Structure formats: C-alpha cells, structure tokens
Amino acid sequence: MTWGLLLQAVVSGLLLGGVYGLVASGLSLVFGVLRVINFAHGSVMMLAMYATYWLFVLGGVDPYLSMVLTAPLFFVLGVAIQKVVIEPNRSSAEHNQLLLTLGLALFFENLALVLWQGDFRTVKVSYSGASFMLGDALVEVPRLIASAGAVLVAGTLFAFLRLTDVGKALRALAEEPEGAALVGINVPRIRAASFGLGSACVAVAGALITPFFYVAPDVAESFNIMAFVVVVLGGMGNLVGALAGGFIVGLAESLGAAFLPGSLKLLVVFAIFILVLLFRPQGLFGGSRGR
Amino acid sequence: MSDGMQCSSPARVTRRFFMVTSGAAAAVAGSPAVLRAQAREVKVGYILPVTGPLAFEAALALNGLTLATDEINTGGGIKSLGGAKITLLPGDTQNKVELGNSEASRLIDQGAVAIIGPFSSLVAFSVRQVTEKNRTPFLLLAAVADNLTEGGLKYTFRMQPNGKAMATLTVSNMFEMAKNANVPIRRVAMMHEEGNFGTTMGNHVEAFAKTMGYELVQRIPYNLRSPDLTSELSKVKASRPDLLIVSGYYGDSKLIAETASKLKIGVNALVGLANAAYSNPKFIAENRELTEQLFDGNYWHNPQSPRARAVFDAYQKKFGATMSNHSVQGYEVMFVLRDALERAGSMDRDKLREAIAKTNLTDQILTQESIRFDEAGEDIYATPALIQVQNGKPVVVGPAKYAEAKPIFPVLKWKG
Numbered sequence: 262m263t264w265g266l267l268l269q270a271v272v273s274g275l276l277l278g279g280v281y282g283l284v285a286s287g288l289s290l291v292f293g294v295l296r297v298i299n300f301a302h303g304s305v306m307m308l309a310m311y312a313t314y315w316l317f318v319l320g321g322v323d324p325y326l327s328m329v330l331t332a333p334l335f336f337v338l339g340v341a342i343q344k345v346v347i348e349p350n351r352s353s354a355e356h357n358q359l360l361l362t363l364g365l366a367l368f369f370e371n372l373a374l375v376l377w378q379g380d381f382r383t384v385k386v387s388y389s390g391a392s393f394m395l396g397d398a399l400v401e402v403p404r405l406i407a408s409a410g411a412v413l414v415a416g417t418l419f420a421f422l423r424l425t426d427v428g429k430a431l432r433a434l435a436e437e438p439e440g441a442a443l444v445g446i447n448v449p450r451i452r453a454a455s456f457g458l459g460s461a462c463v464a465v466a467g468a469l470i471t472p473f474f475y476v477a478p479d480v481a482e483s484f485n486i487m488a489f490v491v492v493v494l495g496g497m498g499n500l501v502g503a504l505a506g507g508f509i510v511g512l513a514e515s516l517g518a519a520f521l522p523g524s525l526k527l528l529v530v531f532a533i534f535i536l537v538l539l540f541r542p543q544g545l546f547g548g549s550r551g552r
Numbered sequence: 553m554s555d556g557m558q559c560s561s562p563a564r565v566t567r568r569f570f571m572v573t574s575g576a577a578a579a580v581a582g583s584p585a586v587l588r589a590q591a592r593e594v595k596v597g598y599i600l601p602v603t604g605p606l607a608f609e610a611a612l613a614l615n616g617l618t619l620a621t622d623e624i625n626t627g628g629g630i631k632s633l634g635g636a637k638i639t640l641l642p643g644d645t646q647n648k649v650e651l652g653n654s655e656a657s658r659l660i661d662q663g664a665v666a667i668i669g670p671f672s673s674l675v676a677f678s679v680r681q682v683t684e685k686n687r688t689p690f691l692l693l694a695a696v697a698d699n700l701t702e703g704g705l706k707y708t709f710r711m712q713p714n715g716k717a718m719a720t721l722t723v724s725n726m727f728e729m730a731k732n733a734n735v736p737i738r739r740v741a742m743m744h745e746e747g748n749f750g751t752t753m754g755n756h757v758e759a760f761a762k763t764m765g766y767e768l769v770q771r772i773p774y775n776l777r778s779p780d781l782t783s784e785l786s787k788v789k790a791s792r793p794d795l796l797i798v799s800g801y802y803g804d805s806k807l808i809a810e811t812a813s814k815l816k817i818g819v820n821a822l823v824g825l826a827n828a829a830y831s832n833p834k835f836i837a838e839n840r841e842l843t844e845q846l847f848d849g850n851y852w853h854n855p856q857s858p859r860a861r862a863v864f865d866a867y868q869k870k871f872g873a874t875m876s877n878h879s880v881q882g883y884e885v886m887f888v889l890r891d892a893l894e895r896a897g898s899m900d901r902d903k904l905r906e907a908i909a910k911t912n913l914t915d916q917i918l919t920q921e922s923i924r925f926d927e928a929g930e931d932i933y934a935t936p937a938l939i940q941v942q943n944g945k946p947v948v949v950g951p952a953k954y955a956e957a958k959p960i961f962p963v964l965k966w967k968g
Contacts, residue, residue, distance in 0.1 A: 266786050273782040280779070379605055381803050383838070392814045399782060399815050474779060475803050483777040518783035524746050524773045526783075 265397030270519035272398040274512035279408030280470060282507020284484050285491035286415050286500050287462030293435040293498025294455035296355075297347060300362040302488065303481030304369035305342075305460050309335055309467030310476045311377060317384045317471075324384055325406070328468045332461045339460025343453045366481075373478035381475040389472055407469035414465050415504045418458070422500070431455055435498055487514075490534045496544025505546060509533075592636035594629075594899060596621075596889060597659030599643035599652055599669035599679065600693070606647050606671055609878050613671065613693055615871050616882025623866070624890050632897035638890070645670050649678045656682045656690075665899050666691060668885055673697030673748070680708050689892075689905050691885050694878065696826065698752060701928040707905055709925050711885055711918075712851050713934040715749075718826050719756030722849025725938040725950040726795065726823060727764055733961045735820055739769045741793035743784065743808060744825075745800045746773035753799035753825050769793050776804040785811050789818060797823045798830070805829035809842055812966070820962035824848035831939045831946040833874060843941045845963045847949075852937035853880045853917045855948050855956040860917035884916055888923055919954045 288302045312331045316322040322330070346365060350358055383389075391402035422428035430451045433441040442448045466484075474480070491510050495502025510530055517526030537545060598617055600610040621638050629635040641664050643655035652675035656667050660682070666689040670676055676695040683690035684707050692700060692710040696718060701710055713721065723740075730737045742757050744750030754771055761768045769791040772784050785808065788796060796819045798808050805827050812822060824830030824847065831848035853860045853875075863883060867875035875883075888911060893899075896907035913923040920933040938950035940959055949959035 263790055266783075266790050269786040270783045273780055273786075277780045379608070381806070390810070390814070399786075401782075401814065404780075470779075475806070477803065483779040515780070515783040518781075519787055523771075524775060527775060 266519050267516075268396055269398040270515045271512065272395060272400060274515035275508060276401070276404040276408045276511070277515060278508035278511020279411035279504075280404075280466065280507070281484065281487050281491050281510050282504040283407075283411035283414055283466040283469070284463060284488040285495065285503040285507055286418060287459035287466070288488050289492045289495065289498055289500060289503040290418070290431075290462065291456055291459040292492065294431055295343075295347070295452055297358050297362065298489075299456075299459065300359065301342070301365035301369065302362075302459065302463055303485030304366040304373075305335065305338070306463040306467045306470075306484065307373060307476075307478065307481045308338075308369055309464035310471050310480060311373060312464070313468045313471045314382055314384055314476045317386070324386060324468050324471045325410075328465050331464045331468055335464035336457040336461040339457035340453045342460070343456035344449075347456065348449060348452065370478050370481075377478070379478060381477050383475050384471050386472055401473060403473035407473065410469045411466070411507070412504065414462065415500060418462065419500055427451070427454060431458075487530070490530060493534060494537050494545055496546045499544060499546050502544055502546030506544070509545075592629075592634055593639045594633065594636050594893060595639050595641050595659075595662065595664045596886075597641040597643055597656070597662070597664030597667045598693075599645050599655045599659070599667060599675075601647035601671050601675075602642070602644040604646040604648075609694075610671060612876050612878035613882040615867070616875070616879035616884075617668065617886050619863070619867055619870060619879070620883045620886035620890075622870075624886070630890065630893045632894045633899065636899075638886075643669070645672075645675050647672050647675065649675050652676075652679045653682050657686070660686045660688050664688070665893075665901055665904055666889055668882075668889070669693050671695065673700060676700050680705055683707050686901075687905070688901050689889075689908055691889060691908075693881055693885055697748065701930050705929060707929075709888075709908055709929040709931075711888055711923055711931045711934065712881060713936050714930060715752040715826075716756050717934055718849065718851075718936050719753050720760050722823070722825050722936050722938065723757060723760055723764060723797075725849065725936075726821070726847070727766075728952075729938070729950055729959050729961055730794075730820070733959075735794075735962050737794045737820070738766055739791070739793045740766045740795045740797060741770040741772075741788045741791060741819075742768060742797045743770075743772045743774060743781075743788065743800070744798070745776040745804055747776070749826070750799045757797060757825070774800075774804065776801050778804065778807075781807055782811055782815070785815050785817060788812075789815055792818065794820050795823060796821075797825050798827055799825040801828045802832070802835065806835065806839070809839075809846065813842060817966060819966050821845075821847055822963070822966055824850070826850055826936070831877075831941070833876065833946065836941055836944060836946060840944050844944070845960050845965065846941045847959075848939045848946070849936045850877060850939060851881060851934075852877050852919055852939060852948060854919045854954050856954055857917050859915070863917055880917065884918055884923075887916065888913060919948065919951070 291299045309331055313324050313327050316327040350361055388402055393400055422432055430446045434451050487510055491506040495506030513529050514526050517529035602610045621640055625637045629637045641659050641662055643659050645652040652670050656679045667683055668691045670679055671694045673695040676692055684705055690708045696715050698715045742754055744754040758768050770788050798805055806829055827848050829835040830846045831850050836843045864875045891913050892904055892907035896903045911923055911925055916923055919937040920935045922933050924932050926932050937948045939946045940949045942957055947957045949955050949957055
C-alpha cells in the first residue's frame with residue numbers, strides 16, 4: 262500500500278461521488294414529494310446526454326453551456342411525464358407506479374436504440390482530455406468540473422427549497438401531503454414541479470458527465486444503481502443526504518478498487534447498502550422528515 | 553473478435569427489412585420441386601443476431617457470407633453437384649438462446665445441409681444440441697468459448713481460435729516480439745471485464761504464466777459499466793508491470809486506454825486480447841492519437857495473401873467499406889463448406905460431415921497454414937494475429953510469417 266495510491270483513490274472517489282450525488286438528488290427529490298421510486302430517472306439522464314451530444318454535434322454548443330437549454334427542456338419533459346403518466350395512476354397501488362416508471366425506462370432506452378443505434382458516441386471538446394497532477398494523484402478536469410458542479414447544483418436546489426415559496430410548498434408536501442392540500446397548496450401542480458425539478462437535475466448531471474464519458478442508450482446503467490444506493494444511504498428524500506451519500510459511495514467504490522482484490526469494490530458498496538437498510542432504514546442522515 | 557460484444561452497433565438491419573428479405577429468400581427456398589430440378593441448389597442456413605444489440609457485427613459477418621456465396625455461384629456453383637448453386641437460408645437469433653434453437657430447427661426442416669452461426673457463445677452452446685440431434689453440420693462463427701466443442705460432439709466445427717488459443721498464442725506472439733527487441737517481459741498485468749468472455753481470457757493468461765515464465769502481478773476483473781477505473785489503473789501502475797493486457801468490450805476498453813494514458817501507466821505496451829476496440833477501425837478513426845501503437849491479439853486475415861487482397865477489393869466494391877475481421881470470418885467459413893461439399897459430392901448431411909472432418913484447406917485467407925479439424929472439431933491451425941495500430945491503421949505485426957510491418961516495441965509513449 263502506498264500513499265500515492267491512497268491519495269488517488271480518495272481523489273477519484275470524491276470526483277465520482279459528486280456525480281453520483283447529483284444523479285441521486287433528483288431521484289431523492291422525486292421520492293420525497295411523490296413517494297414514487299422513479300426507475301426512469303437514469304433513462305431521462307440518458308436522453309439528456311443525447312440532447313447534450315446533439316447540441317454539440319449539430320449546433321456546436323459547449324456541453325456545459327447546453328445546460329441552459331437542456332435543464333428547462335427537461336423540466337418541461339419531467340412535468341409532462343408526471344402529468345401524463347404518473348399522476349393519472351396516483352390512486353393505483355404503489356407497485357403499479359413502480360412498474361410504470363420501469364416501463365418508461367425501457368421505453369426510453371429502446372427509443373434511443375431505434376433513433377440513434379447502439380453506437381458509443383463521445384463529445385470531443387478541447388478540454389476532454391485535460392488533467393493535472395495533485396501530488397501523486399491524477400485529476401481529470403472534466404470530472405473535477407462535474408463534481409464541483411454537482412455540489413453547486415445541490416446547494417442551489419437546497420437554497421431553492423428553503424427560500425422560495427414553491428420550494429417551501431415542495432417541502433410541505435413531502436412532510437404532510439394532506440396538510441399541504443388543506444392550507445391551499447396546489448398539490449398536483451407541486452407534484453409536477455417536483456418531477457420537473459428531478460428531471461432538470463438529472464439533465465444537468467447528464468451535461469456534466471458527457472465531456473468525460475460516452476453516450477449510449479444503456480449508459481444510465483453505469484450510474485443508475487449507484488444512485489439508488491446513494492438515495493437509501495442518504496435517506497429517501499433528503500437532498501443533503503443524497504450529496505453526502507454520493508461522496509460516501511464514490512469513496513467506498515474507489516478505495517475498494519484500490520485496496521481490495523478483483524471486483525470486490527461493488528461488494529463493499531452493496532454491503533454498506535444492505536447494512537444501512539438493516540440498521541438505519543431512514544438513511545444515515547435521516548429521511549425527508551429529518552431534513 | 554468479441555463474441556457477444558456490445559460495441560458500436562448501428563442496427564443497420566431493421567426487423568421489418570429483415571422479414572421482407574428473409575421472406576423473399578424463403579419463397580425461393582420453397583419453390584416447387586420442378587423448378588429446383590432444373591437448377592439444383594444447396595441450401596445453407598445461417599443463424600445470426602441480425603436484429604438486436606449485435607446487429608452491426610452480424611451484418612458484417614453476413615456480408616462476408618454473401619460475398620463468398622456470390623463468388624462461388626458465379627464461379628459455377630458446386631461442381632461435384634452438377635454446378636448446384638448455394639442458397640442462403642436466413643435465420644435471426646436476436647442474440648437469444650431460444651430463438652437460436654428454433655431458427656436452427658426451422659432451417660434444418662427447410663433442408664439446410666449445414667448451419668452457420670450464431671456469433672454469441674451462449675447461443676452456440678444451446679444450438680449445438682439441435683444440430684447434433686438433427687445430424688447437421690454446425691460451423692461456428694465468431695463464438696470463442698472453450699467449451700463449445702467439448703462433450704464429444706460430432707457435428708460442430710470451429711474454424712476460428714477458441715479462447716485458449718486466442719490467449720496463449722497472443723501472449724506467445726508478444727513474448728516472441730519482446731525477445732527480438734531485447735526487452736524482456738517479466739511482469740504482466742491483466743484487466744478484463746468480469747463476464748464469461750473476460751474471465752475466460754483472464755484464466756488463460758493466469759494459467760499460462762508458469763509456462764512462459766512471467767509473473768502476473770495484477771489481475772483485475774472489472775464491471776464493464778464502471779464509470780471510473782482510475783483506482784484500478786493506479787493499482788496496476790503501482791505494481792510496475794512490463795505489459796498490460798486488456799480483454800474488454802468497447803466503452804470499457806476505451807476508458808482503460810484513456811485513463812492509462814493520463815496516468816502515464818509506464819508499461820512497454822498496452823495489448824488488447826480479443827479486444828472489441830483496440831483493432832476496431834471505428835475506434836481507431838475516432839481516437840487517432842490514443843490508439844496509435846496499441847496492440848491487439850485477434851482473428852484476422854493474412855495480409856500477405858494475394859487472394860485476401862482480391863477479396864478485400866471485391867468487398868470494397870460490393871459494400872463500399874473496408875472488409876472487417878468479422879466479414880473475413882463469414883467469407884472463409886463459407887469456403888470451408890464449399891470445399892467439403894465439393895469433396896462430398898452429395899447433399900447428404902452425414903457425408904458432408906465426414907467431408908468437413910477431413911478438411912485440409914490451404915487455399916484460404918487466414919493467418920494460418922491450412923484449415924484442418926481435430927476430433928473435437930477445433931481448427932488445429934487456428935491462430936490469432938498480433939495487430940498493431942500504425943499510422944492510424946491496424947496492421948499485422950506477428951506472427952513474423954504474416955507480418956506486413958515491423959512491430960514498434962517497446963511503445964515509448966506508454967513508458968511515460
């Protein structure tokens with residue numbers, strides 16, 4: 262074991278963890294308000310990555326700049342999904358809603374396969390390969406931007422929930438749906454807003470990931486499962502918890518990769534996942550109520 | 553190679569298109585006996601994942617089959633059968649086991665004298681039973697899993713190298729090259745995807761260490777969806793290997809090459825083993841700087857063969873693209889069948905099976921002396937070529953007999 266390796270693992274873990282945290286924030290938000298486990302979350306991110314890709318290829322729009330377009334666009338898409346698909350099924354059993362989002366995920370994935378084929382596509386920007394050494398550790402600039410961006414977005418989202426009326430309504434709905442309705446909050450509208458925000462969140466994540474990763478119809482699989490682990494770890498519906506959970510999972514994964522043999526790294530992550538579910542089902546940082 | 557790989561797959565053939573064309577072919581196949589009596593035909597069935605995730609690779613293999621069939625038919629068909637023309641009967645597996653079985657049965661019912669396919673080892677493993685039961689020769693295409701010829705089967709034949717041959721011969725080729733360059737290889741690191749394909753390759757590289765006298769300093773199986781492999785590669789770097797071998801699919805292999813490059817991994821060479829990316833023309837074209845001087849051990853054509861050059865020209869003319877190794881495999885396997893049909897002089901499947909078993913085909917375009925099958929149905933001469941990307945093109949650098957360029961080794965840019 263060397264310090265260089267340890268440093269590298271910590272750096273890689275923090276860079277990756279931020280991205281996990283960002284993907285998970287959207288998921289956590291949707292769960293907190295809607296009580297729906299959204300399996301389509303990852304595939305919405307995949308669509309956002311394609312949007313980023315095509316904006317770059319066809320319009321020459323820088324991936325980071327493209328967020329300005331994709332985030333609102335995916336907010337609208339999220340609202341549409343909620344209004345058209347989820348809301349009409351609110352009264353049906355929970356597992357039906359779950360299956361519904363799973364169906365949506367499969368639909369999006371196959372749609373992408375039909376439209377853009379199974380090709381691996383990459384956005385080639387000048388800074389794609391940019392990196393520097395921090396001591397012995399390699400820091401890839403696009404990954405650093407993604408991780409820092411994730412913290413920034415999560416912070417903004419947190420402030421939004423605390424300081425704005427819509428944000429407060431969202432939180433009210435998460436805490437006490439009936440009470441929220443009684444005080445005159447337009448509940449369906451806030452639900453739609455939460456799904457929209459979740460989608461916008463993951464659209465930003467997609468834009469941040471695209472410069473250092475590839476785009477393919479099944480790309481979400483690289484992040485999706487981890488996002489679920491993170492949400493459970495951080496507490497369902499807890500945004501700060503999601504971000505912190507992201508860093509924990511990222512670190513566990515990269516430290517596991519550096520110091521355990523073979524592919525045990527994922528075992529570490531999933532062991533943490535199960536332990537948390539067993540002993541602290543509300544998550545390390547408490548559920549939405551503890552926010 | 554890469555059986556079952558999920559890389560770069562524009563699904564060129566839509567299901568509808570496939571249905572239309574296969575319907576037309578079936579109509580021909582089912583034409584009345586009177587017609588068939590006039591122009592005899594030999595029906596050959598193929599089962600390929602023409603739609604689904606491997607559609608792109610399947611289309612390449614099919615191009616090779618079609619090219620060979622056209623060449624045989626315009627050259628007068630099977631002479632010992634009175635100039636009978638070969639008719640391809642299409643089957644689509646969608647890369648699914650159950651469809652592989654049902655399509656193979658259907659084609660046999662329609663009178664196919666042999667089945668060619670099915671790309672993925674998983675599907676092949678199951679289809680073997682169908683072909684064996686129906687006493688129909690089964691020529692494996694692309695599938696490399698070692699166990700496909702195990703179990704005392706009589707009707708299954710494999711022209712391409714299996715996993716073991718692929719791994720050990722690639723390592724031998726690398727060592728031969730290193731010896732010639734006076735740069736000994738003592739420490740080897742291996743990264744492979746943790747599925748069946750990568751694990752098989754990893755096992756062979758590990759088992760081969762003692763024979764070749766190298767130390768496997770790291771063996772890292774990874775999930776091919778990992779969004780980051782920096783820690784893994786740092787671990788590889790810390791173990792100071794002379795060589796890093798990578799058996800993976802497209803996206804993961806790309807991530808490994810990129811990260812290794814940024815980490816200045818410090819090896820003498822980065823070598824793909826049956827890698828889906830490192831000798832792939834699309835990958836090379838899109839990553840010129842990164843891919844330059846990468847090695848890959850894979851099945852390939854013999855660049856020294858004048859016939860191979862002619863076939864490549866014909867392919868370019870017909871399909872407007874450079875022939876790929878999947879197409880070469882499709883092309884050559886059809887000629888194995890033609891050779892056997894000529895010698896059998898019969899469309900009887902058992903006689904055909906006997907003829908295939910006695911194959912000794914020297915007029916072929918692969919990087920091997922001849923094509924001959926052993927008891928188990930494995931091609932005893934099957935050899936992967938050692939390929940290196942030079943000036944943006946994958947060229948054969950070993951074995952020496954087939955090399956079209958000298959290997960550049962050690963690769964200084966990886967030394968960092």
